[in-house]
Amino acid sequence: MASTVEELTGPSAIDPGVEDVVSNSAHNRGNPPSQDQTMVINMGPQHPSTHGVLRLVIEVDGETIVGLAPDIGYLHTGIEKTCEAKFYQQVVPLTDRIDYLCPMTNNLAYCLAVEKLLGLEIPERAQYLRVLFNELTRIQSHLVWLGTHAMDIGALTVFLYCFREREQLLRIFEAVSGQRMMTSYVRVGGLSLEPPRDLYAKIREFLKDFPSKIEEYEGLLQGNPIWMNRLKGVGYLSPEDAIALGVTGPPLRASGVDFDVRRDMPYSGYEKFQFNVPVSNVGDVWARYIVRMQEFRESIKICLQALDGLPEGSIVADAPKIILPNREQMKTQMESLIHHFKIVTEGFGVPAGEATSSVEAPHGMMNYYVVSDGTAKPYRVHMRNPGFATLQALETMCKGRLLADVVAVIGSIDIVLGEIDR
Amino acid sequence: MYEPSSAIKGKQAVFEAHPENAAVKALADLATDAKFDRNELTITVARESIVGACEAVKQAGYNFFEDATAVDWYPSEPRFQITYHILSMSRKERVRLIVRLDSDSASLDSITPVWRAANFYEREIFDLFGVHFGGHPNLRRIMMPEDWKGHPLRKDYPVEGYR
Incomplete structure (x- = not known):
């Protein structure tokens, strides 16, 4: 014992x-x-x-x-240790670099945990924009998955098509945050910037064209006998094994477990959106491909609802001691200048305690566990990243299969080593 | 803003406030302390009873092991806080189990017999905090090189490293 x-x-x-x-x-x-x-x-x-x-x-x-x-561990950079030496607001850019294919999801998960510690109320407009950009991030991440997965198996063309659409999304992220990949757009208490007014039309244009692009990818892959032979029946994972091994996200749903954090434990206003959660009972690489292709379409639906229902109002919570004032106020009001100075030099204190946030990242369930001791620096930040747990199921999926199938299985669980090694 | 007075602290108070909670029912005997803060239930159990507690909550419907991690409260004692997050997919609820360990006895039983998913997480805690898990099938460093000295996430380990 x-x-x-x-x-x-x-x-x-x-x-x-x-x-x-x-x-x-x-x-x-x-x-x-x-x-x-x-x-x-x-x-x-x-x-x-x-x-x-x-x-x-x-x-x-x-x-x-x-x-x-x-x-694993070749990419370990000690992000959790670094977080303990930074102010709460300085941790946000670090979270971008954990899972570099979905920076906004990481930002959101971290900010939700800190906001829970602070007890902050986030305005509805900020919540809608968070949902909008999270779903665009999901599309972007799935595009990288589809392109690289297909390339691993030998369908090189799909990669170029996927990155063509990804480029459009990266331009949208650049327009909204100034950065293509490491956005740091979601901040504690809201968002960093109001999106430019003409951006919504660009997003709508992208969303209008994108369904035809999905059909284009499917036209290249879905009926292709090589693609089907490489995927069907490969890398089976039973629902019992998936739960026992901590698998989340599309691989879990492809094994027949109907669980999605967005629907079952809603955060950031997801309860206001109508969408389906694609599930398959087959449990192989093909099922994971089908589930993710359906998620493209569901993400488009969520994005359109977010654009249609986007309320007016502020993008940051009403908490001047925590959120930096805008430039105009800082230059004209003494109070704002003091707040700005205090936040930048001393950070903001967070009431002692611990909080866990949970979001549905493109790769699965992403949790942030933040412990505060009452000071301006987090005492401990721990990330539960989906890839870390999903990797444990790799042996179960590959055992008894051919060596060449390992490549297909790795592609289907869509791991990002940055989030696994942290 | 957060009101510290909204937290319910102590086993007695939490168990009276949430008598219907499945985890509260399952751990009525094993819990040594409890907290209900920010809508999150935290139950502390003794070091010897962690495997029993995990089996009890698993029986009660908490089927999914999310993660395990540690917090180093150096220099105060008990130094290590091992935190487990367990999710119930059907109830859509989460419970946080905590074990506190003194620095001179930083070891406890592995929960890999209950959830295989705990394997990597316990290796990570062993690697970065130096807490040992008895009965773990493969307790080796996972992030750091095998010949690394020290445990980086301990609070007495400098952020810049020793070099």
Whole structure:
């Protein structure tokens, strides 16, 4: 039962090599590998299909996978530790860099947790804009997934088409925040800037054209026999395994578990939007492809509702001690100048306590756990990133399949190593 | 704005205020402390009973393990706070379980027999905080290099590192 430190700090606990990784994967299976028949293959960290620097130690019998152990940490930058040394508002740009394909979702998850600690009420206009840009981010992230997933399997053309549309979205993000990728647009208490007035027409134009673009991708892929053969029946994950291994997002819904944080535990006003949650019972790579393609269409619906129902009003909460005043006020009002000075030099204090926020990121459920000790710097920030947990299911999905299927499965779980290693 | 007086603190008070909550019912015996703050339920259990507590909430419908992490309260004691977030997909509720550990006995039982998903999270805590999990199938560093000295997320580890 309860173990002591001495029991656990044996040499085997701290000094492993490739052999240990493999023997451990064999340990997880419960049966030892027969020594003269299997071979160990090292895949990554420099491998184009691992979407970053993921290292996989794969044990194969012929071409069939009998064991697989992910080795991560090559991109570890200590973001959680860095957060503890920054003011609350300075953490926002760090969150962009965790999952660099969905910076706005990261910003939102962090801000929701801090706003929960502060007890801030966010104006409806800011909530709608947060939803709008989060869904555009989801489309953008899924476009990168579709392009790279198809490229891994050999359909190179789709990649170019996806990045053509992604470019339009990045221009929209640039227009609204000044940055194409590391937006830092969502801030504690609201948003950083009012979007330019002509931007809404551009977003509408994009959303009007985009359904035909989805059909274009599907025309290239859906009926393609190579695509179908590479995807169908590959990487099966049962709903029980998906829940036991902490899988969330599209892979979870493709395994038949109908759970979406946006609908089931709404945040930022998602309860006001009408949308469907695509679910499939098949559980293979193909099902994950279908679920994400449907999510494109649902995101368009949400974006249009956000644009149609966008209320007038402020984009920041009424909390002058927490939110920076605008330039005009700062230059003309003494009070605002003082607030500006205090926030920039000293930060703002957050009441002691702990809070968890949960959002549905493009890759799955993303939680931020923020602990405050009452000062202007967070005492502890922890991110629950979807890819970290989903990676644990990789062995279950790949075991018994061919080596070439690993690439298809990695593409289908849509991992971003930045969020896994943090 | 947040009102500190809105928090309900203490096992007795929380269990009286939320008698219908499934986690409260399941942990009536095992809980040592509880808190209901900012609409979030936090239940503290003793170090020995964490596996039992996880099994009890799993029985009560909290089927999904979200994450586990730690907070280092250095230099005060008990130093380490291990935090587990458990979600009930059917009830759409979350419960936070907490175990507090002294610095001279920073070890507890692994909950991987209850949720396999805890595997990587416990390795992460072991790597970055140096808390040991008994019965873990593969307790090795996960983020830092294998030959790294120290545990970076401890509060007595400098932000810039030692070099």
